[in-house]
Amino acid sequence: MADKEVYDDAVEERVINEEYKIWKKNTPFLYDLVMTHALEWPSLTVxxxxxxxxxxxxxxxxxxxxxxxxxxxxxxHLVIASVQIPNDDAQFDASHYDSEKGAGTLVAPPRLR
Structure with a gap:
């Protein structure tokens, strides 16, 4: 029974990783800006x-x-972090976007709000 649980956990982790890759690849189409940073521990309070x-x-x-x-x-413990958020009029260079990693910056057309 333990082997089946290990196998199921491995399959579930692979599915989660694959879904994350798909989401990350599509973030330029979904959001104006996405910034990610992996923490050592989950943060329940922000x-x-x-x-x-x-x-x-x-x-x-x-x-x-x-x-x-x-x-x-x-x-x-509490961590005080600082983050640089681009201004609304900031220009992004699409040549720095890496579609394989899903990281970098990407020029997006302005949206009416």
């Missing part, structure tokens, strides 16, 4: 902080957020 820094002459704003860890048998 809070955007109200302060935003807009460096002069840059095409991005720096936002801060708090991430709460969810570990197994280790001390949980």
């Amino acid at each position: 809070q955007w902080l109200p302060d935003v820094n807009r460096p002069e002459g840059k095409d991005y704003a720096v936002h801060r957020l708090v991430l709460g860890t969810h570990t197994s048998d280790e001390q949980n």
Whole structure:
């Protein structure tokens, strides 16, 4: 019975990975912007902080957020992270997009909001 469970888990993990690859490949068509970063532990708590820094002459704003860890048998902690979010008028270079990895930047036509 244990072999069947291991096999089922492996198949399920493969399906999840394949679905993730499909989603990531299609993100340029679904979203204006997607930024991903793998964490060591899952974060059940995420809070955007109200302060935003807009460096002069840059095409991005720096936002801060708090991430709460969810570990197994280790001390949980808070992480204060910063992320650079492109301004609405930022220009992206499609030549840096890697469709195999599903990573990089991609020029998307502006949308009416």
